[in-house]
Amino acid sequence: ENGSAAAIPIDPRFDIAYVTPVTIGTPPQTLYLDFDTGSSDLWVFSSHTPESQVRGQRIYSPEKSSTAKLLAGHTWSILYGDGSGSLGNVYTDNFTVGGVTVTSQAVQTAQQVSYSFTSQSEIHGLVGLGFSTLNTVFPNGQLTFFDNAKSTLDSPVFTADLKWKKEGTYDFGFIDETKYTGEITYLPVQTDPGYWTFTSSGYAVGDGAFHPASIVGIADTGTSLTYLPAEVVTSYWGQVDGAVDSDYYGGYVFPCSSKLPSFTFGVGPANITIPASYINYAQITEGSPVCFGGLQSSSWLGVNIWGDVALKAAFVVFNGANPPTIGWAKK
Numbered sequence: 358e359n360g361s362a363a364a365i366p367i368d369p370r371f372d373i374a375y376v377t378p379v380t381i382g383t384p385p386q387t388l389y390l391d392f393d394t395g396s397s398d399l400w401v402f403s404s405h406t407p408e409s410q411v412r413g414q415r416i417y418s419p420e421k422s423s424t425a426k427l428l429a430g431h432t433w434s435i436l437y438g439d440g441s442g443s444l445g446n447v448y449t450d451n452f453t454v455g456g457v458t459v460t461s462q463a464v465q466t467a468q469q470v471s472y473s474f475t476s477q478s479e480i481h482g483l484v485g486l487g488f489s490t491l492n493t494v495f496p497n498g499q500l501t502f503f504d505n506a507k508s509t510l511d512s513p514v515f516t517a518d519l520k521w522k523k524e525g526t527y528d529f530g531f532i533d534e535t536k537y538t539g540e541i542t543y544l545p546v547q548t549d550p551g552y553w554t555f556t557s558s559g560y561a562v563g564d565g566a567f568h569p570a571s572i573v574g575i576a577d578t579g580t581s582l583t584y585l586p587a588e589v590v591t592s593y594w595g596q597v598d599g600a601v602d603s604d605y606y607g608g609y610v611f612p613c614s615s616k617l618p619s620f621t622f623g624v625g626p627a628n629i630t631i632p633a634s635y636i637n638y639a640q641i642t643e644g645s646p647v648c649f650g651g652l653q654s655s656s657w658l659g660v661n662i663w664g665d666v667a668l669k670a671a672f673v674v675f676n677g678a679n680p681p682t683i684g685w686a687k688k
């Protein structure tokens with residue numbers, strides 16, 4: 358059974374993250390979760406999360422679900438690239454998103470969450486859509502929702518159609534031709550260690566020359582910005598009046614009044630252009646004349662990350678066939 362679900366920006370001012378409604382258990386409990394191709398744990402705020410760490414989030418209560426089963430002796434603990442983290446125990450239960458149901462999905466219930474989760478009341482947990490090898494459940498790693506659902510889908514794919522400051526969609530099991538223009542360019546995926554890792558064929562700043570290059574990076578719907586090699590972002594921000602790489606603000610900032618160029622990245626023989634407006638990410642604080650860039654250096658990260666700022670400029674196909682590939686189309 359195929360499915361389709363909304364990807365809703367959690368903040369109307371800038372696209373810090375997107376959440377998608379899911380139901381868990383019997384009777385169904387609805388939570389809004391962050392679908393994250395950059396990790397592979399499905400975890401939720403729960404009745405096991407200390408009240409001091411819950412601030413407005415909806416919670417999953419396994420004790421109220423007749424189909425919940427404790428996965429005895431199993432625990433999990435995850436640390437994310439941005440330093441946030443969570444840990445807890447594990448149940449299996451019915452899990453439905455956009456009409457696609459997995460009847461015995463591992464649902465990881467949080468017993469601890471870090472402050473950055475407590476402070477985001479609109480995010481009630483994460484659905485990892487990376488490869489199941491990254492799952493942190495111990496002693497037996499669990500399968501992602503997509504890996505469990507794959508065999509029931511018409512095609513072993515899901516697609517991301519994220520949008521700038523608007524609601525987009527995740528589709529499961531099919532490719533909606535009305536959501537993109539031209540052709541989809543498919544690239545090989547390196548599945549070790551478990552991210553959707555692909556190689557971009559280069560970049561261009563604004564209407565400038567295309568620079569062929571091999572940029573290995575991960576497609577990560579759970580990361581807000583896009584992080585690329587220093588030489589790439591230096592050449593981009595070099596075109597922006599007043600842009601500086603600020604230790605104080607932790608990245609490239611620029612006068613909000615400055616004109617920004619677009620940014621184009623290669624996907625095989627094709628390319629995707631990120632409009633300048635997407636790269637004018639946000640004011641430092643409400644009303645500030647200083648703005649934070651959506652394109653930042655990856656040098657301190659050790660990995661290039663094509664986050665939402667890049668993904669929302671494209672229609673992206675996460676093809677879970679064997680071997681997996683990733684498809685990019687303009688829209």
Ligand SMILES: N[C@H]1[C@H](O)[C@@H](Sc2ccccc2)[C@@H]2OC[C@H]1O2
Pocket residue numbers: 374391393394395396437438439441473474477480483577578579580581
């Ligand atoms: N794959 C990403 C993940 O989804 C988020 S976890 C997260 C933390 C706080 C708020 C919302 C989400 C974190 O940032 C980058 C990488 O790790």
